[in-house]
Amino acid sequence: MSVNVHKKRLAGLRAAMKKKGIDALIVPITDPHLGEYVPGHWRVIEWLTGFTGSAATVVITSRFAGLWTDSRYFIAAEEQLQDSGFELVKLKIPHTPEYIDWLGSNIKKGGKVAVDGRVISIGLVRLLETALEPSGASLNIKTDLIKGVWSDRPPLPTEQAFDHPVKYAGRSRADKISDVRARMAETGADYQLCTSVDDIMWLLNIRGNDISFSPLVISFALIGPDQVLFFADEEKIPGKMKSAFDRDGVVILPYDMVSRVLGSLADNSVLLLSPGTTSASIFRSIPRKVRIKEDVSIPTRLKSIKNTTEIANIREVMVRDGVALTRFFIWLENTLGGERITELTASEKLETLRREQEDCKGPSFETIAAYNAHAALPHYAPSKESDTELKANGIFLLDSGGQYLGGTTDVTRTIALSKPDKRMKSDFTLALKGTINLAMVRFPAGTKGFQIEVLARKALWDNGLNYGHGTGHGVGFFLNVHEGPQTIGTGSSGDMKTFFEPGMLTADEPAIYRPGEYGFRTENLILCVDDVTTDHGTFLKFETVTQCYIDTSLIEISLLDPRELKWLNDYHANVFRTLSPHLKADEKKWLKVKTAPITGKKEN
Numbered sequence: 001m002s003v004n005v006h007k008k009r010l011a012g013l014r015a016a017m018k019k020k021g022i023d024a025l026i027v028p029i030t031d032p033h034l035g036e037y038v039p040g041h042w043r044v045i046e047w048l049t050g051f052t053g054s055a056a057t058v059v060i061t062s063r064f065a066g067l068w069t070d071s072r073y074f075i076a077a078e079e080q081l082q083d084s085g086f087e088l089v090k091l092k093i094p095h096t097p098e099y100i101d102w103l104g105s106n107i108k109k110g111g112k113v114a115v116d117g118r119v120i121s122i123g124l125v126r127l128l129e130t131a132l133e134p135s136g137a138s139l140n141i142k143t144d145l146i147k148g149v150w151s152d153r154p155p156l157p158t159e160q161a162f163d164h165p166v167k168y169a170g171r172s173r174a175d176k177i178s179d180v181r182a183r184m185a186e187t188g189a190d191y192q193l194c195t196s197v198d199d200i201m202w203l204l205n206i207r208g209n210d211i212s213f214s215p216l217v218i219s220f221a222l223i224g225p226d227q228v229l230f231f232a233d234e235e236k237i238p239g240k241m242k243s244a245f246d247r248d249g250v251v252i253l254p255y256d257m258v259s260r261v262l263g264s265l266a267d268n269s270v271l272l273l274s275p276g277t278t279s280a281s282i283f284r285s286i287p288r289k290v291r292i293k294e295d296v297s298i299p300t301r302l303k304s305i306k307n308t309t310e311i312a313n314i315r316e317v318m319v320r321d322g323v324a325l326t327r328f329f330i331w332l333e334n335t336l337g338g339e340r341i342t343e344l345t346a347s348e349k350l351e352t353l354r355r356e357q358e359d360c361k362g363p364s365f366e367t368i369a370a371y372n373a374h375a376a377l378p379h380y381a382p383s384k385e386s387d388t389e390l391k392a393n394g395i396f397l398l399d400s401g402g403q404y405l406g407g408t409t410d411v412t413r414t415i416a417l418s419k420p421d422k423r424m425k426s427d428f429t430l431a432l433k434g435t436i437n438l439a440m441v442r443f444p445a446g447t448k449g450f451q452i453e454v455l456a457r458k459a460l461w462d463n464g465l466n467y468g469h470g471t472g473h474g475v476g477f478f479l480n481v482h483e484g485p486q487t488i489g490t491g492s493s494g495d496m497k498t499f500f501e502p503g504m505l506t507a508d509e510p511a512i513y514r515p516g517e518y519g520f521r522t523e524n525l526i527l528c529v530d531d532v533t534t535d536h537g538t539f540l541k542f543e544t545v546t547q548c549y550i551d552t553s554l555i556e557i558s559l560l561d562p563r564e565l566k567w568l569n570d571y572h573a574n575v576f577r578t579l580s581p582h583l584k585a586d587e588k589k590w591l592k593v594k595t596a597p598i599t600g601k602k603e604n
Helices: 004-020 044-049 071-080 098-106 122-135 173-187 197-204 239-247 255-262 280-284 298-304 308-335 343-355 372-376 422-440 454-461 562-582 585-594
Strands: 024-028 057-060 065-069 087-090 112-115 138-140 191-194 220-223 228-231 250-253 270-273 291-294 360-363 368-371 395-400 402-404 411-416 442-444 505-508 511-514 518-521 524-534 537-544
Touching (some): 004 057, 024 044, 057 098, 122 138, 220 255, 255 280, 308 585, 343 360, 368 372, 422 505, 422 524, 505 537
Antiparallel strands (some): 191 220, 442 537, 505 524, 511 518
């Protein structure tokens, strides 16, 4: 598509702004549920600018059009925005609303700022109103200019929902609803508003196909003392599911009725909601005499702690995922140089191998298959335009995951396609030390993610190195691959105040990037489990559940201390022991070599 089309769309939007007397328009990247994963209908920034990343905000005035994003996307954004009419504004601190400060400084006195209140949180609107107050500028949250400009906008998805059986979920719909109501009683809440779609899928034990890679049904829910009001397109709900809902007190209402129902809540009733995932439009529909409590939603907290059935399923899924990954790397090693392999064909091969595994429903996100310089782009995904052939030279980074009925996976491995040089081995090992040290930590109950993140970065910091993204995000259960509330390092995918509890599944992914050259990342999923109880309290630890070898040809052994080396050898022994019963004889022989223990401290 010609970049000129983006200039044309920008011009059309500016004409609409002029007609409405709007001085500045804010375009968020989200949908009415304010999550990371959105259907094509709401991918406004991609349509408007050509930028395909998952984090951005656009601000448009008569003379300026800027896109704010973080360091993960700087290089990609510069390429995608070229000649589009939009300029890249680099965030100094990831996931902060720096565009609000820009508006506060640049909007004229008495100016008019507009945003679609359906796709911006009430929390951000409050910050905007505060920033605009000194200039006397007004904020209009009832403006949808996109509708009049985007003529061929994709329709909202219509595929049907399906059940997620208790043999995977571990608890019935009725039990989960009861658990939430018990927590509501403890907090004095009459109602819990659920605006995050993953919360609703977990609560109702259903899944859908509304969003690529995440099995969601676009919906809202309101949990009350006697009923759960489920706001969704009724045509998506099969008859058998409707009958089951009826038995469990779940009432289906039209998707767009949520604001109307909230507007009818009784005076002095107590409504619990999450301000980070509740849009300004929905929030402003709530009567003033309703008492609002703002916090992370109860379902978000409950679903983050996997139950024993879910944990057993996760461990089984990790074996299947490990088998698929092992077969992929065997294929890559045996095929490279014999036939043409590109980033895209490698991604396709891995998806084929994953789908051969029991209960696999496909990838959990768009595969990051990155050769050499592309590996320096943390969220790179190959396209027809960028697809690069793999050669027996340099490195290949593969960040991928699978959606299984029994869980969601997310794993990154970087392998050498030729003999690595000294700096490459040093970089890889320093980042790997972070992965290992986070995996080995013992910590007291009540510890938050940011309190232990230094363990993942220290080896890099000691050498003047760093990476610009968070270290760990929560992972859903056959849901979103990025799912809070726990987080290690940033609040982008979680709540900084949340402490770790047994049953939480989290990513562990320190990294190092050399723009224009390469990037290294080793990512495992770690499960929080009980450790020991002493006179000083209860302590927790992490169990690494990902089952995939780590390329030891990239390791500078002299940089690993004895504890780190033991962890690596023990991990590899476990990977071989766990996966080998599921492999063919030649595959088992290959993995035995890849997971062989390493010793010594000499530098090559």
